[in-house]
Amino acid sequence: MDQSNDAEEPSGEAEDGLQDAKDEGPSSYTVGTMSDRFDCHYCRQPLHGKKYVEKEGRHCCVKCFEKFCANTCAECRKPIGADTKELHFKNRYWHENCFRCFKCYTSLVNEPFMLKENNKVWCNKCSTTEGAPHCKGCLKPIVAGDQNVEYKKIIWHKDCFTCSQCKNVIGTGSFFPKDDEIYCVSCHEHKFAKICVKCKNAITSGGVAYQERPYHSECFVCATCSKKLGGQRFTAVEDQFYCVDCYKSFVAKKCSGCKNPITGFGKGTNVVSHEGQSWHDYCFNCKKCSVPLANKPFVYHTEQIYCAPCAKKL
Helix, strand or coil, X not given: CEEECCEXXXXXXXXXXXXXXXXXXXXXXXXXXXXXXXXXXXXXXECCCXXXXXXXXXXXXXXXXXXXXXXXXXXXXXXXXXXXXXXXXXXXXXXHHHCECCCXXXXXXCCEEEEEHHHEEEEHHHHHHCCCXXXXXXXXXXXXXXXXXXXXXXXXXXXXXXXXXXXXXXXCCCEEEECCEXXXXXXXXHHCCEECCCCCCEECCCCEEECCEEXXXXXXXXXXXXXXXXXCCEEEECCEEEEHHHHHHHHCCEXXXXXXXXXXXXXXXXXXXXXXXXXXHHHCECCCCCCECCCCCCEEECCEEECHHHHHCC
């Protein structure tokens, strides 16, 4: 009696872990050619000189083995014949050709695998990527270990997070979102940023606007002391800006009455001008009787202001 062992078994320890399919383990039956006189246990046909299968101490012909004894393939649901290599794991059986990844159909004989729901086997790669988020750029899965960038619950591979304009990789660098597009700092400046009136460079953050003209905050400064004027009181004179102190000291005209600068701030914002001289409105009084003369008739004599009655007495 010639015997051969064709049974094969993938080894492993847990259903939800990666397993390796290998040719090992005890045989569940033997196949050979009968040299003695035996009849098939099921159909009682003589087996002398014929191929037979012995399982659990019973001899049977190949046909009866497939009908009554063969294991059913977990994949194709057909019997696994005596002449076919059989793979088994955790009381589940497969034809060798059926032991493939459920997702990509790659043969898993002697390859790591995972047995998942419905007795389906998965290769290492497919089991890792199944359920993984997909990159917005390349549409491929982002698996553990991949560097990625997330913005507004959308995920990219780090190298797929690129500028919509120049296509250079932004990665984890600074960027500007605009509608559904992403721009690097340089492209955003050229395409959308306002240009500072003073230095002519793009304003990428913050900035100050005066009369609808944009400035960098560091460019919108006092022409004399360079103090930043954003959010501060200032005076504009012929496209130059001055803080209150510098305007008083270097630019403002002096009141011919009190000799203090006329700034336009606070009390006395109204100004009276005559013959090249200027006064606060509250300082424009008769030189002799001090009656207020703003918006009233007056007489100008020897660079002094008089009311009409006082002027007659001169």
